[in-house]
Amino acid sequence: MEEIKTHSSMLLPRGRWESYRALHMFHRQSCQYDYFCKNFELHENLVSEEEENSLLEEVEDYLEDLDYEYDHWDNAIHGYRETEKSQWSVKSQAVLRRIRQVAFSSGEQQLSLVHVLDLAQDGYIKPHVDSVKFCGSTITGVSLLSTAIMRLAKQNNPEHWVNVVLKPRSLYVIRDVVRYQFTHEILKDSESSFRGQRLPRARRISIICRNEPS
Ligand SMILES: O=C(O)CCC(=O)C(=O)O
Ligand SMILES: [Fe+2]
Numbered sequence: 001m002e003e004i005k006t007h008s009s010m011l012l013p014r015g016r017w018e019s020y021r022a023l024h025m026f027h028r029q030s031c032q033y034d035y036f037c038k039n040f041e042l043h044e045n046l047v048s049e050e051e052e053n054s055l056l057e058e059v060e061d062y063l064e065d066l067d068y069e070y071d072h073w074d075n076a077i078h079g080y081r082e083t084e085k086s087q088w089s090v091k092s093q094a095v096l097r098r099i100r101q102v103a104f105s106s107g108e109q110q111l112s113l114v115h116v117l118d119l120a121q122d123g124y125i126k127p128h129v130d131s132v133k134f135c136g137s138t139i140t141g142v143s144l145l146s147t148a149i150m151r152l153a154k155q156n157n158p159e160h161w162v163n164v165v166l167k168p169r170s171l172y173v174i175r176d177v178v179r180y181q182f183t184h185e186i187l188k189d190s191e192s193s194f195r196g197q198r199l200p201r202a203r204r205i206s207i208i209c210r211n212e213p214s
């Protein structure tokens with residue numbers, strides 16, 4: 001049974017952690033793992049429903065020709081198709097600008113290609129740390145279509161993890177110590193529950209921006 005923690009004891013030094021949707025709701029002072037709260041953000045409703053629909057329409061044009069991939073046993077991601085996109089409609093460019101403004105500081109070297117990842121209803125992402133060869137200190141992604149649970153676990157102590165509910169149209173930002181010292185994963189539909197409550201996961205599309213490795 002998962003433990004339910006109040007705000008002040010959200011991040012426990014031992015055992016399991018579980019946070020509620022918006023980590024940024026928590027007073028930073030009350031977070032025992034101050035570095036976690038400072039380096040993980042969740043922004044709900046960063047994208048409007050209308051913007052979600054137009055982003056979806058635009059990425060579907062690319063995705064619909066691809067098959068979902070399941071075959072690579074050593075891949076972190078199962079049941080997915082993906083693209084890296086550089087050309088965006090004016091509407092989408094405005095959303096991407098907003099995402100980048102929230103996640104990156106001005107002057108930061110960012111990857112211009114945007115990663116679009118379509119996770120099938122039966123797809124999932126195993127715990128991994130993004131390659132330091134291809135990605136810098138910040139990973140940010142907006143979730144579309146379905147709620148999903150992202151688990152972040154201390155790499156050297158996977159017992160210490162936090163589940164975050166990623167609602168459609170929310171943006172997460174993973175930075176620095178959380179980016180390098182925690183794995184991130186997207187739970188399978190069958191494992192998708194939060195505080196004992198089942199949160200079914202359907203097909204989910206994420207739109208991810210990263211900065212350049214230094
Ligand atoms: O779908 C997401 O939000 C995360 C994807 C991811 O972890 C990756 O592509 O490395
Ligand atoms: Fe990743």
Ligand SMILES: [Mn+2]
Nearest residue numbers: 069071072075
């Ligand atoms: Mn492949």
